[in-house]
Amino acid sequence: MTKNKKNVILVLGVLGLIFSSCLIFQTIREIKKASSALVSQREKTILLEKKIKALEEINKNYKNDKEKLKKIDGLFVKTDEPISFIKFINFLRQTEESCQVSINISPPSLQKKDSVPYLAFQISGEGRFIGVMRFLEKIENSPYLIEISRLSLRKVVSKEKTLPKKLGFNLSLKVYSFPK
Numbered sequence: 001m002t003k004n005k006k007n008v009i010l011v012l013g014v015l016g017l018i019f020s021s022c023l024i025f026q027t028i029r030e031i032k033k034a035s036s037a038l039v040s041q042r043e044k045t046i047l048l049e050k051k052i053k054a055l056e057e058i059n060k061n062y063k064n065d066k067e068k069l070k071k072i073d074g075l076f077v078k079t080d081e082p083i084s085f086i087k088f089i090n091f092l093r094q095t096e097e098s099c100q101v102s103i104n105i106s107p108p109s110l111q112k113k114d115s116v117p118y119l120a121f122q123i124s125g126e127g128r129f130i131g132v133m134r135f136l137e138k139i140e141n142s143p144y145l146i147e148i149s150r151l152s153l154r155k156v157v158s159k160e161k162t163l164p165k166k167l168g169f170n171l172s173l174k175v176y177s178f179p180k
Contacts, residue, residue: 153169
């Protein structure tokens with residue numbers, strides 16, 4: 001073989017080696033890129049599976065606690081639903097009748113000072129001591145979320161000695177309304 005042929009074979013061999021190494025490195029780079037994309041997709045799939053399981057758990061808990069949530073919802077007077085408000089006023093009137101006290105209810109005002117809005121009521125009335133105490137107990141144990149913010153009691157003096165002694169009261173109530 002001549003020297004020229006050896007040089008040509010050597011140059012072609014080096015060029016072949018360079019070309020094959022470039023091809024190998026390019027293939028390795030694409031494999032790395034594809035594997036990182038595959039790992040990323042796998043992580044996304046695992047994350048989505050965890051979210052699906054969490055949502056299924058929340059849905060299961062919601063179904064289990066649905067009745068409790070309805071009861072909690074019922075504690076609030078809904079200011080935008082007159083029926084709920086009327087039910088509360090009827091509750092006060094029924095309590096008044098069952099405890100044998102007479103009450104006057106001032107018109108409510110919606111307050112939004114706290115984080116939860118509430119209706120402010122002023123109730124004044126009078127009755128026998130036991131009836132007033134029963135009325136306050138029923139208000140305290142009412143099916144609504146109520147806070148007695150101020151209470152004052154006073155003895156009512158009657159002109160006739162034959163009438164039973166009465167107790168007068170002024171009551172400030174916060175009736176929490178449904179948060180929007």
